[in-house]
Amino acid sequence: QVQLVESGGGVVQPGRSLRLSCAASGFTFSRSAMHWVRQAPGKGLEWMSFISYDESSKYYADSVKGRFTISRDNSKNTLYLQMNSLRTEDTAVYYCARVGITIFGVVINFYMDVWGKGTTVTVSS
Amino acid sequence: DIQMTQSPSSVSASVGDRVTISCRASQGISNWLAWYQQKPGKAPKLLIYAASSLQSGVPSRFSGTASGTDFTLTISSLQPEDFATYYCQQANSFPITFGQGTRLEIK
Secondary structure, three states, rough: OOOOEEOEEEEEOOOEEEEEEEEHHHOOOOOOOOOEEEEEEOOOOOEEEEEEOOOOOEEOOOOOOEEEEEEEEEOOEEEEEEEOOHHHHOOEEEEEEOOEEEOEEEEEOOEEEEEOOOOEEEOOO | OOEEEEEHHHHHHHHOEEEEEEEEOOOOOOEEEEEEEOOOOOOOOOEEOOOOEEEEOOOOOOEEEOOOEEEEEEEEEOHHHOOOEEEEEEEEOOEEOOOOOOOEEEE
C-alpha cells in the first residue's frame, strides 16, 4: 500500500542541525512531487517546503528559507529535509506528504493526498 | 502571502447534526482550495480538493462549496468518527497556507 515513513527526529540544541528522512513505498516516488509540513505542539499546520519530482523546482516558507534544504534521492525512494541553525520555534511534528491529485490529467502540486505519521523534532537547550 | 481565515475556531455538535465550517481567503484563489481532517495524534487526511471534489474513499456526507473568496465545508449528518479538527488550505500559489483550524467537538 502507499506509505510514507518519516524518521530522523529527536532532541537537539538550538543552533544545531538535523536531517529528516521520508521513505516512500507503494507508488512511483520518482514521479511524485513532495512536501514537508510541520505542526508545533497544540498549533495548526504550517507548510514548510516543496520539491518537484525531478528537483527542478523547490519552494520554502519564509520562516525556514536559508536554513532548511529539501532534497530527494529517487534511487532510494527517499525525501529529505536538512535543517540547520535550528531554533526553539522549530519544535514540531514534521510530516512529509505526497502530491497525488490530478485534474484533467494535470498534476496539481498544491494538494497533499498521502501523509506520513510524522517525526517529532524538539529544539531545546 | 494569502491568508486563510476559518470560522468558527471550535464548534460543538451532536451525532446526526449538520455542521458547516467556513474559510475565507484574503484574495481570490478561484477554486484552489482543499479541506483536511486531523484527529489527535494523527496525520491530516485530505477530504476535498478543488473546493468541491471529494477525495477517493471519503464519505459523501462531506461536501464543499465556494463563493468568491468564501469556502464552506459541510458535514450533512455527523458521525462519531467525524469529531476532529478541520483545516482549509489554499492551493493557488506558494507559499501554501492553511487556516488556523476548526475543532469539532461532541456536544
